[in-house]
Amino acid sequence: MSSRLSESGGASGGKRISRRQALGIGAGVAGAVVVGAAAGGYLAFLTPSGDLKNYAEYLVDDQRELHSGEVRVTFLGTTTLLVDDGTTQLLFDAFITDVSLTRALFGTLATDRAKVDTVLSRVGADRVENIFISHSHYDHVLDAAYVARRTGATLHGSPSTLNVGRGGGVPESRLRGYDPGAPIRIGDFTVTVLRSKHSPGTVGGDGTPITHPLTQPAKARDYLEGGSYDFLVEHGADSLLVKASAGYLHGALDDVHADAMFCGTAGAFGKDAEFRRAFYEETIAKVQPKLFVPMHWNDFFMPVTDHLTTNFKAIDDVAAGWDFLIRKLNGSHAEFAPMEGYSSIVLFGPTGRAA
Numbered sequence: 001m002s003s004r005l006s007e008s009g010g011a012s013g014g015k016r017i018s019r020r021q022a023l024g025i026g027a028g029v030a031g032a033v034v035v036g037a038a039a040g041g042y043l044a045f046l047t048p049s050g051d052l053k054n055y056a057e058y059l060v061d062d063q064r065e066l067h068s069g070e071v072r073v074t075f076l077g078t079t080t081l082l083v084d085d086g087t088t089q090l091l092f093d094a095f096i097t098d099v100s101l102t103r104a105l106f107g108t109l110a111t112d113r114a115k116v117d118t119v120l121s122r123v124g125a126d127r128v129e130n131i132f133i134s135h136s137h138y139d140h141v142l143d144a145a146y147v148a149r150r151t152g153a154t155l156h157g158s159p160s161t162l163n164v165g166r167g168g169g170v171p172e173s174r175l176r177g178y179d180p181g182a183p184i185r186i187g188d189f190t191v192t193v194l195r196s197k198h199s200p201g202t203v204g205g206d207g208t209p210i211t212h213p214l215t216q217p218a219k220a221r222d223y224l225e226g227g228s229y230d231f232l233v234e235h236g237a238d239s240l241l242v243k244a245s246a247g248y249l250h251g252a253l254d255d256v257h258a259d260a261m262f263c264g265t266a267g268a269f270g271k272d273a274e275f276r277r278a279f280y281e282e283t284i285a286k287v288q289p290k291l292f293v294p295m296h297w298n299d300f301f302m303p304v305t306d307h308l309t310t311n312f313k314a315i316d317d318v319a320a321g322w323d324f325l326i327r328k329l330n331g332s333h334a335e336f337a338p339m340e341g342y343s344s345i346v347l348f349g350p351t352g353r354a355a
C-alpha cells in the first residue's frame with residue numbers, strides 16, 4: 001500500500017486537492033487518505049470530500065495471473081475497459097487523454113499521444129486488435145483513432161465513430177461499421193453489438209450523427225453522440241455486458257443474459273429515482289448479472305489515477321445510485337464491485353468472479 005500512499009501525495013494529487021479547495025471544498029476534509037488493505041485485495045479509502053468511504057468494502061482490485069478460462073477486465077476510468085483473456089485483448093471505448101473542464105468548455109481537444117502511450121503500457125495493452133466504441137461523445141471516442149493507428153487495431157463503431165476514425169487517419173480497411181445483433185468472433189471471444197440509447201438529459205445525447213471525417217483538434221461539441229450501443233461479450237459459456245451509457249431501449253435486453261455487467265451510472269440514474277427504477281427493470285433485472293461494476297462515476301475532467309474521485313457536484317447522485325444498486329443486487333445475491341482507475345478484476349474460470 002505504500003506505493004498508493006506516495007502516489008496520492010504526489011504532484012497530481014497535490015494539484016487535485018488545490019483545485020478542489022479552489023472550488024470551495026474545505027481544507028479540513030481535502031486530504032486524500034489511503035487506508036491499509038484488508039484481505040482479498042480490497043482497498044479502503046477516503047476521498048478528498050469523504051464521499052465514497054462508505055463503499056470501501058466493495059472496491060475490487062485483482063492483479064493476479066490468469067488461469068485458463070479467466071478474463072481480466074481493467075478499468076481505465078470513465079467507461080474505457082481493457083478486456084483480456086491472456087491471448088486476445090479488446091478495448092471498449094477509448095478516452096485516456098486528460099481533458100479539463102475549462103478545455104472542454106472553451107478549448108479544443110486532441111489526443112495526448114504520450115499520455116495514451118504511457119497508459120496503454122501501464123495496463124499491458126500490447127495485443128489490442130479490436131476497439132469498440134459505445135457512442136461518439138469525446139469522453140468515449142477521443143483517443144480511438146490514435147489507439148487504432150498505434151496498435152493496428154480495427155475500429156468498430158457507428159457511422160459517427162467511423163468518421164472520427166477517418167478524420168484521425170485510420171485506414172478504411174480497418175474501419176468496421178456495426179451490424180447490431182450479428183456476433184463477431186475474435187479469438188475465444190464473441191462480441192455482439194446491441195442497439196441502445198444514451199442516458200437522458202445529456203446535451204447532444206439525441207443520436208445526432210457526425211457526418212464528416214472529424215479531425216483534431218476539435219471542439220468537445222463536435223463529438224456528437226451518433227447513436228449508442230451496448231456490447232455482449234461471450235467467452236466460452238461465460239459472458240459480460242458492457243453498457244457505457246445509462247439509457248435503454250424498451251425490450252432491447254429482454255433476451256440478453258450476462259454473468260457480469262459493466263454499466264454506466266451517470267446522468268439521470270443518479271438524479272431521478274423514477275428513471276432509476278425503470279432503468280433497473282429494463283436492464284439489470286433482465287440481464288441478471290452475478291457481478292455489477294459501475295462505470296462513468298469518476299470526475300472525468302480530472303486525470304485518471306488509482307485513487308478516483310467523483311465530481312464534487314455529483315457526489316449525492318453517485319451515492320443515491322450506488323445505494324440503490326447495492327440494495328437491489330443484495331436482493332439477488334449479486335456482487336457490487338466498483339473499481340479504481342487502472343485496477344483489474346478477474347472473471348470466470350476456476351477462481352475468477354461471476355463464475
Ligand SMILES: [Zn+2]
Pocket residue numbers: 135137198202205225245
Ligand atoms: Zn455520452
